[in-house]
Amino acid sequence: MDILSHGLWGGIAFGRSNPKKYWSAFAFGIAPDALSFGLLFTQNILGFGVRPNFSGGPPDPSTIPAYIHALYSITHSLVIAAAVIGIMWFAHKKLPFVMLAWPLHILVDIPTHGAAFFPTPFLWPLADLRVNGIPWSDPLIWFPNLGLLALAYGAWWLHRKRTRGT
Ligand SMILES: [Zn+2]
Incomplete structure (x- = not known):
């Protein structure tokens, strides 16, 4: 999934009790991508390091530096997270x-990444099992995700409005 959606889902799932918790959960939601691809993009913005070409869709994974692959495995492993x-x-x-x-x-991420570009190494380093899912950029995932986010945040907003009695 895209990084912003990860933050929004993390925040609403585990940070509803107060703003501090919301932003902490949001941060943990974006962390796996921020600490892998985020570093690559920050480097590119600062003008150094390899610059993979994303303009025509996902580039060849072999053009992504090895340390990004390593960080991606660490941050996208349920074993490490647990x-x-x-x-x-x-x-x-x-x-x-x-x-x-x-x-x-x-x-x-497991069902929203295809095998061609960074399928989720969720059992790393115990096993190299990965799912060939539908990439999150596909309209089949992109639009339902937007709709579900809008529904979830709308329901939360309504609930807060009711419980506050305003
Ligand atoms: Zn991810």
Whole structure:
């Protein structure tokens, strides 16, 4: 899924109680992409590093630097996410609820990436199982996602309006 949708889904799923929690969940929602492709785009904006050509759709994955592939595997692994969240849970004796936006990102990515460009390595490093899904840029995913986001945020807005009695 696109990075903004990940943030919006993470925020509404795990950060509804207050604005601080919302933006924390939003941050965990975008983190897997921000810490992989985000670094590549930041580098490109700053004018250094390889510049893969995205103008004609997704480029050949072999033109993406190896360290981005490595970061993508780490940030898009349910195994790594579960381990990190488990450690935080143990350390704070409380489930870090907002962090669940991270595995949600991975679960959303699994069916919305095709095999041709960065299928989700969700079991890395234990297994190299990847799903050949429908890319999120496909209208079949893009428009239903926009509609569902609008529905979810509309319902949340209505609910808040009602519970506040205004
Ligand atoms: Zn992603």
